[in-house]
Amino acid sequence: MNISENSKNYNSVTILIEIHAKDGQEEVARKVFTTTIATTEKPGLLSYEIFEDSSDKGTLYSIQEWENVEAFQAHMSAAKSGLKEATEMLRDMPRISILNQIGRSAL
Known part of the structure; x- marks a missing residue:
């Protein structure tokens, strides 16, 4: 599905995933988390971003947009x-x- 910047898929859903690696397992967790999200088949996944907490290495986040909650x-x-x-x-x-989005900056 191709959604232009000027249109909004109102059925889409945003998911936040937060993980915390065990001490000493930060590199392994980072690699597994990023590789799994980037390489596995996910029908209905529109986009994703992956972040690491700059003050807490091993705390990772993924923000994902899915076509709908059922796909997720x-x-x-x-x-x-x-x-x-x-x-x-x-x-x-x-x-x-x-x-659930409750606000957005003007573009």
Whole structure:
């Protein structure tokens, strides 16, 4: 789906994923997090950005825009089988938030 800058897909949903690497596992977590997001098939994923907290290495965030919440939920259901392996280097399970936009800057 190609969405122009002047149009808005009002059904799209923004997801925030936050992870915290175990001490000593920051590099591994960074590599797994960025590689997994960038290389796996995700039908319905429109865009993503990945960030690391500059004052807390090993705290990583991904902001993702999906066509709709159902596409994201279908992806998460399919990904559950490999979740244990993908999260072994984390202090706790990833925090996932479905965000509702309540404001926006003028362009």
